[in-house]
Amino acid sequence: MxxxxxxxxxxxxxxxxxxxxxxxxxxxxxxxxxxxxxxxxxxxxxxxxxxxxxxxxxxxxxxxxxxxxxxxxxxxxxxxxxxxxxxxxxxxxxxHVPLDAHPEVGNNVQLLKLLGLEPKEPFGEYKGTTIGFLGEFEEPQPIEKVAQVLAERLGTTVRTYEFGEREIRVVGAITGAGAFALEEGKRKGVDLFVTGEFTHADYLTALDLGISVAVAGHYKTETLGVKALMEVVKEKFGVDVFFIDEPTGL
The missing domain is CATH 3.40.1390.30 (NIF3 (NGG1p interacting factor 3)-like)
Structure with a gap:
């Protein structure tokens, strides 16, 4: 083509x-x-x-x-x-950001779908637009169970910081370096903020806000969008496609 x-x-x-x-x-x-x-x-x-x-x-x-x-x-x-x-x-x-924010193949939508959640509403304001999404469980889930599902489906280690709710209903997803939206997440009632990486300053912000966080790795959380886009390209154009996995462990 x-x-x-x-x-x-x-x-x-x-x-x-x-x-x-x-x-x-x-x-x-x-x-x-x-x-x-x-x-x-x-x-x-x-x-x-x-x-x-x-x-x-x-x-x-x-x-x-x-x-x-x-x-x-x-x-x-x-x-x-x-x-x-x-x-x-x-x-x-x-x-980059377009693949984070996309409502179908985006990293953040795909992360929620890993947990069996549909996007409820956009969230995560970034320079005047939103790039993340909120999802909600029908029944509260233990934070350990949510982290285990993430770990198994991403094939990675998930670290949790239980600074807020341990029974999770509302999940906010911003992959990669998404902790810029912690305060917004708190305002919007997020019980568990899921992101890719977490710095010393992010830790202190989450601690003071009293919001629980799950950190699943910058790389692993951002494999989701390119893989989903790969399937769209394959189906639409009929070209051969393949994914190159080069994990960083971060």
Whole structure:
């Protein structure tokens, strides 16, 4: 299929212009004009590019691209990554905040669905828009059970900080570095705030707010969106697709 047709679909489907973002979303690096095989990954690294090339991918679609507002110098790691893309003729497409916030394939919606929850309403204000979602259990669930389900379905270790409710009804999901919305979560009655990473300052904020938190890893929580998008691309265009798993443990 034609690259530009796929790019146009992704731009529209992910609504990439609707969200303020330091990532340069969309087609970041141009490669082959025809696309028959598409790789998906969370991050743009030499390893993911090389694995995409070995897998004969014509395009690599990622959550974390390599251009964050622009490149000042094409040296060092920027040169090596670009050279690897150019040598293999691979198109690089990035969707950062748009893939967090998407109401169907977004990381945050998909995280709630792992818990058997449907998105109840958007939450998590980020530069004038919302990127997270709230979900609600019909019956309160023990925090240990919710964390166990997350751990099993993500294949990771989940750390919990029980600063608030231990019986969970309302869950707020913002993957990756989502703790910026802790105070909003408290205002909206979130019993358990689920995110990817948690800093020293985040710990103190959650403690003072009295809100329980589950931390499941930045990488693991953000595999969900690219995997869901991969299935959409496969079904719509009939191209070969594959996921490149490069966990960081963080």
């Amino acid at each position: 034609n690259r530009d047709e796929l790019v146009a679909f992704l731009d529209e489907y992910l609504n990439i212009l609707a969200y303020p973002d330091k990532s340069s979303n969309g087609l970041q690096v141009e490669g082959k004009a025809e696309v028959e095989r598409v790789a998906f990954a969370v991050d743009t690294t030499l390893r993911t590019i090389e694995r995409a090339a070995r897998g004969r991918a014509d395009m690599l679609i990622v959550h974390h691209g390599m251009i964050w507002g622009g490149l000042s110098y094409i040296t060092g790691i920027h040169y090596r990554r670009l050279k690897a893309l150019f040598d293999a003729g691979i198109n690089l497409y990035a969707a």
